[in-house]
Amino acid sequence: MRTPQMHLTMQLVGGTGIEPGAWRRPGVAADGYVNVDAAVRAAKAAERGKFDAVFFADTPAVVDDLSTRSPSWAPLEPVVVLTALARETERIGLVATSSTTFNHAYNVARQFRALDLVSGGRIGWNAVTTGRPQAALNYGAEVPSRGERYAIAEEFIASVMALWGSWPEGALLLDTENGRFADAERIQPVMVRGRHMFSRGPLGLPPSPQGQPVVFQAGGGGNGLALAGLYANGVYNSPFDIPSGAAHWQAVRRAAQAYGRDPDHMTVFNGIVTSVGSTEGEALQRRRELDELGDLESRVQYLGVQIGVPLDMGDLDKPVHKDLLRDAYAHPGDPRAPLALRLAKEGWTVRDVIAHGIIQYHPVAVGAPEQIADMLQHWFESGVGGGFTITPDAADGVEDFVDHVVPILQKRGLFRTEYEGTTLRDHLGIPYQNGLPAAHPA
Ligand SMILES: Cc1cc2nc3c(=O)[nH]c(=O)nc-3n(C[C@H](O)[C@H](O)[C@H](O)COP(=O)(O)O)c2cc1C
Incomplete structure (x- = not known):
């Protein structure tokens, strides 16, 4: 068969x-x-x-x-x-x-x-x-x-x-x-x-x-x-x-x-x-560029809502601070929030958490x-x-x-x-x- x-x-x-x-x-x-x-x-x-x-x-x-x-x-x-x-x-x-x-x-x-x-x-x-x-x-x-x-x-x-x-x-x-x-x-x-x-x-x-x-x-x-x-x-x-x-x-x-x-x-x-990139790194870079050309600022704010942590553009190139992560939670109203929280806890920068495509109408396959x-x-x-x-x-x-x-x-x-x-x-x-x-x- x-x-x-x-x-x-x-x-x-x-x-x-x-x-x-x-x-x-x-x-x-x-x-x-x-x-x-x-x-x-x-x-x-x-x-x-x-x-x-x-x-x-x-x-x-x-x-x-x-x-x-x-x-x-x-x-x-x-x-x-x-x-x-x-x-x-x-x-x-x-x-x-x-x-x-x-x-x-x-x-x-x-x-x-x-x-x-x-x-x-x-x-x-x-x-x-x-x-x-x-x-x-x-x-x-x-x-x-x-x-x-x-x-x-x-x-x-x-x-x-x-x-x-x-x-x-x-x-x-x-x-x-x-x-x-x-x-x-x-x-x-x-x-x-x-x-x-x-x-x-x-x-x-x-x-x-x-x-x-x-x-x-x-x-x-x-x-x-x-x-x-x-x-x-x-x-x-x-x-x-x-x-x-x-x-x-x-x-x-x-x-x-x-x-x-x-x-x-x-x-x-x-x-x-x-x-799609030829490597995962290249694909993430592609998304970073697209985020930069698009609505990055509102995505930073929205990531903050997803994980219950206040974020702004000043936080872009740092991992979410571990003190903040202690109280962070996945917003129950957003099915994408658990992935966002997991990536933040893995230590990715705010920019890179977003580059994984956690704020989109569909799941994002990046890699x-x-x-x-x-x-x-x-x-x-x-x-x-x-x-x-x-x-x-x-x-x-x-x-x-x-x-x-x-x-x-x-x-x-x-x-x-x-x-x-x-x-x-x-x-x-x-x-x-x-x-x-x-x-x-x-
Ligand atoms: C993948 C997908 C694609 C859709 N494409 C359209 C579309 O092109 N135009 C449209 O008016 N509605 C589209 N819909 C349907 C609306 O989103 C739908 O009306 C919505 O789910 C709200 O439900 P309701 O009509 O019961 O209020 C789409 C829905 C899904 C899940």
Whole structure:
């Protein structure tokens, strides 16, 4: 039997990287967030590394302090970016985020099906409920309650899938001899109608080679799990440790089962930020430079909160004083705090504790390629759900991962050396689907 292999999606946050100072790093295009060439370069590199997909998060609003950094969670409009990438790549999957709260199901069904056709069946849709008030204001709306957002999302995704299914496989005839373009009798209105959604259909576009785009789901607690169980094949997660990642993976499997779907058709992608150097020292130096270009001062203060010790920039190049460490504790509200405290107790300077990446949205893998591969292997073999979202610290980290970490994973039999299929469903090992899941109650 073949060693189980991991699945990888690449996320180049904001076109420049996830670290706030990434846009200032020499060698990174400062305008990466509006420069589609940055996305093309990253996608081509990820394809060279045989990644399952590239992934674009999105929030339709300005939520960052633009005086010091490029927008993180709102890249160039994702559907536009994916259209460009579909033309510039051949095999890699392309996943974009689109909101179920501030959109119409027909638009999403049409755009993502069109993308799926343009790309030859390589598209995924990360369906999110968008809880940000700044986004709501852009649509002249308020943020609905959490329960309401997820009730809307449930109907929304069902509507999109029903619209996708309204053009069945084989109904496009293209019979030039007999003048039969399509079997119009099979392409009928679906009349999706719920409390929040109405759409008559049919959708005027046939299925792609994979049927319909793969649905991804991200966050949202119990509500999110139900949504994943009903519709998704990919789930984005951001655990800070293996036990919580493994627990989520089991919960995702149970959710799929509860809705009559195959848990083996689910993949959870756990976010990992990567900082690769040729040695651990070089990787730490890379992070020191990025911290310096970014929000080092606020990180120093935040480290103080994490370990219950007052710190300021004057403490930067000293280990935390042993008198202070006696009373230090890991802040119970931050799952990253125990690592921060451990590093401080090991005697690293404040700058170097921070350089280990203890203040990030995801766990940070910092080190030589072998060390990064070891961490991914350890998490993978500990049952966190099969996949990782590789989120490089800065844009030049995309190629570092592809050229130096991927070959190690491949040598260990943990990652593919070639694409076996042509669609995103092929890469994820899930079957063709066009329309609602067979077990759906609708
Ligand atoms: C890894 C990951 C990626 C996410 N990406 C996005 C995104 O791009 N856009 C978005 O609006 N929400 C995204 N979310 C979902 C929100 O973070 C989610 O709404 C959040 O977990 C709050 O839950 P709630 O919707 O129940 O309030 C993501 C979640 C996770 C875990």
